[in-house]
Amino acid sequence: MRVTTPKIRSAVASLPAYVPGARIPDGVQAFKVSSNENPYPPLPSVVDAITEAALTVNRYPDMGNTEMTDALAAFLSTPEREVSAERLAFGTGSVAALGHILSTFVDEGDEVVFPWRSFEAYPIVTSVAGGKSVRVRLTPDHRLDLDAMVEAVTDRTRVVLVCTPNNPTGTAVSHSQVLRFLHRIPDDVIVVLDEAYVEFVRKDDALDALALADQFPNVVVLRTFSKAYGLAGLRVGYVIAHPDIAAGIRAASTPFGVNLVAQVAVVASLRAADELNARVDALIDERTRVWTALRELGWDVPPSQANFVWFPTGTRTEELAAHARTRGLLVRPFAGEGIRVTIGEPEANDVLLELAAEWLTQ
Template sequence: MTAPQPRRNVQQIPAYVPGKPPTPRTDLVTYKLSSNENPYPPLPGVISAAHAAVETMNRYPDMGSAALYAELAARFDVPLEDLAAATGSVALIYQLLSAYCEPGDEVVHAWRSFEAYPIAITTAAAVGVPVPLTADARHDLDAMASAITGRTRVVLLCTPNNPTGPALTQTEVDAFLAEVPSDVLVVLDEAYYEFVRIDDPLDAIGTYRRHENVLVFRTFSKAYGLAGFRVGYAIAHAPVAAALRAVSLPFGVSSVAQAAAIASLEAQPELLDRVEGLVAERERVVKALAEVGWDVPDAQGNFVWFDLGEKAGAFAAAADAAGLVVRPFAGDGCRVTIGEPEANDRLIEVASAFSKD
């Protein structure tokens, strides 16, 4: 008897490897620096809004996310019909590929980049076209433009790039878009955009206004510290946003997540003060690493990247011995979140003592 079998592409989906939590120890405080989480707890007003939403958990959430859409539309001056919410920006990637890719269609993306890209592409039965990063861990936009074919449906631009850190400039993106056919969707995946501090920063929303094939993905998980609630949003022209909503999981964004996201937007000045603190810590860590001989890529997220090749596992083990859990990528390197000052100090100590040779 033949057992039921999933689609062939399902059997080929690579596993997502989440950041591991630290093992509690009695000799020192341990820190999780493996998932790019915001180390600060939610603000009191955000907690109060979430608690109030919990009191109506016997009711379904607003499937249309009306209050959240109204807040986002007012904040970014975009039409309501140009918005789509989902359970984190990663869900939007799945929804976009589900809506626009036929089996065998191509999706161009940089590599190494966000680990979920190959997973989502394979889930949609599409074909990933990974384009290697440049020597300084940036998107090679010229090579990505050359990789576009008649089968390409989507291009994913991760900026700042997770896990390596560099962000794209407006000049770079404008030049790239001039080479992209109008029927190819270009995603500006900005999970970490609040942390960017560069000259000529990308104005993703302004870029979407000028190009009907451009859409923006953002999340409340990182800067806003709502990783546990899973809420992200897309800003796209109405037909694209409608397609994203059409394939979304009904009632996917919970009432608690919607309430916390709205409260977080209302508390944005306080939250962005915390982001400034994390950016300052990032700059302190990068400077200290440079002083002990590390040349890390331009860090524009809330993390730093160590290009270690086959020594990624050894570095992760050294960090673990010091009470730090980092995210190794076998054969490539380690991504380390900017966390509490004590955790960052320990990271600097580990990096100082680690032999790269």
């Protein structure tokens, strides 16, 4: 008897595979620096909140994310700028939140413009939404080419994605660059400023995405609690946008998407922001140490504004990543292009520097 199965949508069947970061096998001593995770465990106050919340998981979470929304709105607001609750929307990580954005604005065949190489989920979520990916090459020094991205916009473009700092190269655009860019983008095109690593940025003329979201109604800011806040396992991403746009994104979001424990952990993390910022500062110090040492060794690594560094290793990528694994360092290779290595514990970073010196002689 012949067995047939329903036909999968062509857009889904042809999806590129999302390659997850390597995992440490049980019983193996290694440093996992493949997924840009915060190497430090949650703060004790956050763990206490999670533990207490775990006792209530027989109940559904608040579908409106009320306490989390109010806490985040208060956290983002300043005497000069109010970020109201109606401007926020959430998802299970920034990837899901981005998927909700595209579901809100992209129809079948509409174009989504983004840099490449950049976050590997971009072509996946674009295809799932029925859109067409328009990839714009980075500059030779691994930066976003905003001029080329403007030129790639057509009458079919509905969304433009700006990843800054860019994953996996770590480079970041400036505020003045993005301001000029936005003045050249049509008002009916959504511009997503993807700031998953914003807490790690330390540069002159740093992007003030919230100011641009105030000035341009078509700007959507995308952020996450996975990286700097160390809540990667609980999956919470969020959007800051014009109230009308945020309302549309919330309407397209999965009901009860952010679980009860995650909501409680976010509120507790915002209350502990000073302690978390101290950890971020420590990681930035380590990033500076690693990047400076790599340059002194002779590596042409771009200046990173994220919690990782990028090695443009080209055709040697998979060979060097395999070598790193034998030394207990699980890195993230992008075949034929380069290796992304998360800034981890000082011990992990020391192993990376030892490996980087060896790679130059192989």
